[in-house]
Amino acid sequence: MAKKNDVTVEEKLRALYDLQLVDSRIDEIRNVRGELPLEVEDLEDEVAGLNKRLEKLDADIEVIENDIKSKKNLIDESKATMKKYSEQQKNVRNNREFNALSKEVEFQELEIELAEKHIREYRAQIEQKNQVIEQTKERLEERKTHLEHKKSELNDILAETEKEEKSLIKKSEDFEKNIEERLIKAYKRIRNNVKNGLAIVPVERGASGGSYFTIPPQVIMEIAGRKKIITDEHSGRILVDEELAKEEQEKMQKFFS
Structure with missing residues (x-):
C-alpha cells in the first residue's frame, strides 16, 4: 500500500469523499434518533x-x-x-x-x-x-x-x-487512517462549521452542492482535472467534480446495502 504522502490528489479526493459519505450516513442514523x-x-x-x-x-x-x-x-x-x-x-x-x-x-x-x-x-x-x-x-x-x-x-x-x-464508525476510523492528518483536520474543521456536516460536496449545475453560488468555468475545469484540492470561496467546503462523486456514491452504496 502506498504511503499517505505518495498518493495522488485524485486518490485523496476519493478517500475524503468516501469518508464524507460514511459520516453523512452516520449523521442520518443519528438524525433518525433525533431528540x-x-x-x-x-x-x-x-x-x-x-x-x-x-x-x-x-x-x-x-x-x-x-x-x-x-x-x-x-x-x-x-x-x-x-x-x-x-x-x-x-x-x-x-x-x-x-x-x-x-x-x-x-x-x-x-x-x-x-x-x-x-x-x-x-x-x-x-x-x-x-x-x-x-x-x-x-x-x-x-x-x-x-x-x-x-x-x-x-x-x-x-x-x-x-x-x-x-460498522460505519469503524469504517470511518479506517478511512481516516489512510488520509494525511492535515486533510483530516481540515475536513473536521469544515464539517463542524457547516450546518449539515457536509465538508466535501460535488459541483452540480455549475455551483457547489447545496449552494446557489456559481463557480467560474475555469475553476470547474481545475476541479475536474483533480490535480489540486480546491475549496468553495463562499462556504469553505472542498469541491469534487460530479463524475468522481457519482462513482464514489455508487461504490459506497454497495457497502451501505
Whole structure:
C-alpha cells in the first residue's frame, strides 16, 4: 500500500469523499434518533423529581401527624390537671384558694382550645398535602407511561441502527487512517462549521452542492482535472467534480446495502 504522502490528489479526493459519505450516513442514523435520547433523559429526570416530591410530602405529613399527637397529649395532660384542680377545689379553706384554682382551670381550658385549634389547622394541612400527593401521583403515572413509550421507541430505533452505526464508525476510523492528518483536520474543521456536516460536496449545475453560488468555468475545469484540492470561496467546503462523486456514491452504496 502506498504511503499517505505518495498518493495522488485524485486518490485523496476519493478517500475524503468516501469518508464524507460514511459520516453523512452516520449523521442520518443519528438524525433518525433525533431528540429521543434527550427526551428520555428529561422524562427520567422529571420522574425522579416527582418521586422526591412525594417523599418530601410524606415526610411533611409525618411531621404534622407527630405535632397532632403532641397536641393530643397536651390536651390529655390539661384535662388531668383540670380534674386535679377540680378535686382540690372541694377541699379549699377560703375564696382566695378557690379563685386561684379556678384561674388554673380556666388556663387549662384555654390550653385545650388552642391545642384543638392547632389540631384542626394541622388536619387541614394534611388534607391539602394529600390532595397534592394525589395530583403528583397522577402526574407521575402519566410521566412513567410516557417514559416507557419513549424508551421503547428509542430501543426499537437503536436495535435497528446500532449495528449499522458501529460498522460505519469503524469504517470511518479506517478511512481516516489512510488520509494525511492535515486533510483530516481540515475536513473536521469544515464539517463542524457547516450546518449539515457536509465538508466535501460535488459541483452540480455549475455551483457547489447545496449552494446557489456559481463557480467560474475555469475553476470547474481545475476541479475536474483533480490535480489540486480546491475549496468553495463562499462556504469553505472542498469541491469534487460530479463524475468522481457519482462513482464514489455508487461504490459506497454497495457497502451501505
